[in-house]
Amino acid sequence: MTHLPAPLPHSGSQAGLQATPQVAPDGSGTAAIVVTYNRKELLTRCLNLLLEQTAVLEHIYVIDNASTDGTPEAIPQDPRITHVRLERNLGGAYGFSYGVEEAMKADHRFLWLMDDDCLPEPEALAELLKHKGESEALCSAVLARDGRYDLTQRRNFDDVRLRESHVPVAAYAQESTPLDLFTFVSVLISTDAVRRAGLPVRDFFFMYDDTEYALRLRRLGVKALLVGSSRVWHHGSVSYPSPRAPYNPLKHYYNTRNQLIVYRQYGTSIPWYAIRLLVKTGGAFIRLAQHGELNRRSAALAAHALLDAVRGRAYVRPIRTK
Template identity: 25%
Template sequence: MPTPNAPRVLVVILNWNAPADTLACLQSLRASDYRNQHILVIDNGSTDDSLAVLSREEGIDLLANPENLGFTGGCNLGLQAAARYEADYVWLLNNDTQVASDCLSELVRAAQADHRIGLLSPVLYHRGSDSIQHGGSRYHLDPPTIEETADLSTARRWQNETPEQLVLWGTALLIPRATLERVGLLDARLFAYSEDTDYSIRCGLAGLRKCMVDRARVWHSWNNGVRKPYYYYYTTRNDLLMWRRHVSLATYLRVAFWNYRRTVRVLARLQDQPEHRQACMLGFWDGLAQRTGIYTPGRRAPRALQAMFRNAAR
């Protein structure tokens, strides 16, 4: 039974063609010592047997999207459900995570202790180890940069020095309902990647603090293999989309130049992967054009831009 007067938490898990991961995540949640939680699994247009598998699970609500709305679109459906579930907090939880039994309790305890905090995250560990995957990040607007660390002492120092400038990953992000009412939803234009950085910046600009709760632990899978072409498209494009929202035009032109130089370096690592190279160049082009939405395989950047990148690599 839920603890009397404990804040109500809506746990939102997004599934896309990975029911086994989602089931493992659910199993870890069921061992949680925080009882006043409700689990909403959102299937994001899966084309495998996800719906058949997940519909057999008890103790969850299952929402099926007929199409893939991306990480942002899928999660936004969960965030919009906060009022319907009368939730005090929404916990966006990746389906490829497993949580410590006291993780949610620690997150809620930290949130309740300081209502100036607008976003919270556990420390992320590599699956099956005590090795820290992500301890924290922080942003700067001039020049536009992101620092990142896996060192908890550094993360604590950043949190004490500049709590508004922390950047928290969206892997296991606890969002108070008051933050949603003040800041709004994730930027659906981004589809996937950079949305957590954008949301952290928006919260900081709204005067809200962010908190990495080092007593809260989540284990997260990490893909060290070959990335799909869409990864290079979204990460390249969304860097340009995100910073354009937050900096002046003059500063953005510097961002575009830095992005171009980084893209040249990435392309050099993708010499034997033509589709990945094309996706990366297209991401740069669409980012400059402020084009949003889903990646379409087969689209190409203009030939002149492709030639410019080829010449830069010589």
């Protein structure tokens, strides 16, 4: 893995990270969409860094999933920011879909999608825009907090064997590299592509909604590119490889269900899908047992995830987390 010496950006506090905003000759034409939930400190850092981009943003849409931590008061007072607070938390998937829908009502040329813990370097947007003639979906390099690339954010996809593989580290030193899958951690998508592809899926809650959209774009002939010179720090990427997190019923259910639904929709081999389904079924219970987390409740939730995937049922499922 490649270690990088640059510090994690803190808006307004790191010397050398600030740059004088300059509008490109034809304007950036870009609106950012930031989805947030109860992380006002990170959101404030993210928004300030967006306001300081050298390629000036036309607008920033903050989609707030019914935060209860005082998020509205933490948002910078800037006429370019629109804060939309949803009535309840329907997950990041709904937030991105809603944000894209709102942004498409205006006359933007590009939409820049990210979570509230995405901290872009000052030139991140400008570097993406340098490649706008090459692809309608451009992805930044994502760095974890330890300074290494988080390779899970940019991947390739074998639609026969249903395998995902990381884009090699060497690709991050290139000007641009084709890829199949991206997360919504700093991806720039043209509004023309959105008009053809439609809105991101709303009922995945979180997990694999961005993967589904990447594959939808790929099916339409849009080959996404990794732009190594565009860099964002991802606070949620603690280290790479990430240590195993404790059992989270939300992640367990949605990761299992949504991944299998996506594989079913975009895979091209029924036998390989059957194999992946069997592997996922065994893995869902074996890993729980290995870590002492298998009980009646977790087993039932895993079974529901598998059954919903087989039936192709995507919906926001009420899940107790405690």
